[in-house]
Amino acid sequence: MAYETNRRQFLKTGTAAGLGTVLGGISLAGRAAQSEPLAQKIKLPPIDKVRIGIVGMGGRGNALLSNFLNMKDDVEIRAVCDIYPKRAEAAQKRVVRANLAKPEIYCGDEDVWKKLVDRDDIDAVIITTYWEWHTPMAVHAMKAGKYAGVEVPAAYTLEECWELVNTSEQTGVPCMMLENWSFRSDNLAVLNMIRKGLLGEIVHCHCAHSHDCIDHFFFDSRTGMDRWPAKYLVEHNRDQYPSHQLGPVISWMDINCGDCFDYVTATSTDAVGINEHFADKFGPDHPNAKRKFAQGDIVTTVVRTKKGKSIVINYDMQLPRPYDNRWLIQGTRGLYNEQRNAVYIEGQSPKYHEWEPFEPYHEKYRHAWTREPTLGGHGGTDLRELKLFVQAVKNRTQTPIDVYDSVIMCVHGPLSELSIAKGGVPVKVPDFTRGKWRTRKPRFAI
Numbered sequence: 001m002a003y004e005t006n007r008r009q010f011l012k013t014g015t016a017a018g019l020g021t022v023l024g025g026i027s028l029a030g031r032a033a034q035s036e037p038l039a040q041k042i043k044l045p046p047i048d049k050v051r052i053g054i055v056g057m058g059g060r061g062n063a064l065l066s067n068f069l070n071m072k073d074d075v076e077i078r079a080v081c082d083i084y085p086k087r088a089e090a091a092q093k094r095v096v097r098a099n100l101a102k103p104e105i106y107c108g109d110e111d112v113w114k115k116l117v118d119r120d121d122i123d124a125v126i127i128t129t130y131w132e133w134h135t136p137m138a139v140h141a142m143k144a145g146k147y148a149g150v151e152v153p154a155a156y157t158l159e160e161c162w163e164l165v166n167t168s169e170q171t172g173v174p175c176m177m178l179e180n181w182s183f184r185s186d187n188l189a190v191l192n193m194i195r196k197g198l199l200g201e202i203v204h205c206h207c208a209h210s211h212d213c214i215d216h217f218f219f220d221s222r223t224g225m226d227r228w229p230a231k232y233l234v235e236h237n238r239d240q241y242p243s244h245q246l247g248p249v250i251s252w253m254d255i256n257c258g259d260c261f262d263y264v265t266a267t268s269t270d271a272v273g274i275n276e277h278f279a280d281k282f283g284p285d286h287p288n289a290k291r292k293f294a295q296g297d298i299v300t301t302v303v304r305t306k307k308g309k310s311i312v313i314n315y316d317m318q319l320p321r322p323y324d325n326r327w328l329i330q331g332t333r334g335l336y337n338e339q340r341n342a343v344y345i346e347g348q349s350p351k352y353h354e355w356e357p358f359e360p361y362h363e364k365y366r367h368a369w370t371r372e373p374t375l376g377g378h379g380g381t382d383l384r385e386l387k388l389f390v391q392a393v394k395n396r397t398q399t400p401i402d403v404y405d406s407v408i409m410c411v412h413g414p415l416s417e418l419s420i421a422k423g424g425v426p427v428k429v430p431d432f433t434r435g436k437w438r439t440r441k442p443r444f445a446i
């Protein structure tokens with residue numbers, strides 16, 4: 001039987017430290033919430049320009065700001081915020097250099113963002129801060145009636161997943177995790193192929209986030225000392241970055257609109273690579289060459305859905321390797337393999353049981369969103385997702401990625417930790433839609 005994520009089971013079985021409140025929070029939060037359709041309580045008229053506040057002016061905040069500066073007809077940057085005054089001031093200068101009105105800055109401490117969110121001249125808040133702030137900031141924004149656009153992962157714990165869902169339902173304000181890989185041109189063409197039935201009935205998927213982030217994201221590349229996310233590798237063993245790999249997958253598999261995650265099992269390797277990296281680069285006496293990291297090098301999570309499909313998800317962010325997502329989606333009539341950039345479709349591919357190139361399919365099934373060339377980071381996906389987010393705010397409609405999709409892309413993070421801690425046991429995934437997945441129709445990229 002799957003490990004039930006509720007308080008009674010938790011108390012009976014015990015588990016890794018820190019998960020108690022998480023599990024306790026789920027059932028309570030789930031009961032308290034209303035299940036009113038989203039974006040229906042917002043009775044505001046459409047707007048011509050979206051007034052934006054950005055919190056977190058580090059690498060990602062500046063990358064997203066660059067995209068907003070290319071959308072001058074549609075957005076105004078009203079305010080920017082960072083703990084560090086220099087970062088907030090630098091962002092303010094960038095906006096002014098782009099010939100836009102000077103945004104207000106908020107800086108100096110880690111709670112000052114509330115003043116930005118509470119302004120009455122802001123329609124949407126973009127959150128690009130440390131992980132622990134994503135959910136509190138998005139919740140505060142929704143409660144203040146502002147659309148929340150929150151970087152990955154939108155939630156780190158199960159309790160946070162429920163907080164986002166409950167708040168969005170109770171306020172009627174949309175919350176979109178800014179999962180850019182959902183908007184990739186190749187992934188959208190595959191979605192079109194699936195919707196046209198080329199692959200038959202979808203059965204199985206593989207995906208990964210294979211991205212060596214030891215030398216820049218988790219640690220400082222010059223000194224090897226911790227950056228803010230390093231603590232997660234010391235304290236947790238789980239899929240630490242759960243959403244990039246799942247971005248396209250949830251729409252490929254109609255998750256939350258026809259199917260639903262049922263349970264996950266997860267297995268981790270030992271933690272070997274981080275120590276070896278630091279010993280090689282800085283010598284055996286570097287503190288991180290000897291430190292004990294909880295985080296295993298590779299985590300493999302397997303999801304089984306209520307409709308009997310499976311998804312293999314790899315976390316792979318601390319061994320030396322080129323970037324890769326290893327997407328593979330397989331149905332009863334064929335499959336797409338991103339690594340091979342190839343497809344095989346039974347009865348249609350020229351040679352029996354041999355791959356054919358994906359590129360002609362990419363062109364033939366190109367999604368309308370990707371017909372015009374898009375500039376900007378990550379192959380244009382960042383600008384595309386922000387334009388669609390802004391369009392939803394302007395029209396006061398639901399965002400392309402809604403709160404249910406946002407949290408389902410995050411939840412195997414904490415659940416993989418629970419499964420690993422219990423020796424790979426199956427862990428039940430809460431149904432964040434509260435049964436609505438049975439009747440909800442696909443709406444992403446329709």
Ligand SMILES: NC(=O)c1ccc[n+]([C@@H]2O[C@H](COP(=O)([O-])OP(=O)(O)OC[C@H]3O[C@@H](n4cnc5c(N)ncnc54)[C@H](O)[C@@H]3O)[C@@H](O)[C@H]2O)c1
Nearest residue numbers: 056057058059060061081082083110113128129130151152
């Ligand atoms: N979607 C993507 O492709 C992508 C790429 C990179 C990073 N990210 C995500 O973006 C987020 C930021 O990553 P980054 O690489 O820019 O990190 P970063 O350290 O460069 O920037 C984070 C910034 O947030 C600020 N900050 C943190 N807490 C704050 C608070 N309470 N109030 C105000 N400012 C605060 C920090 O001072 C820092 O300037 C992370 O959650 C990361 O996972 C997403």
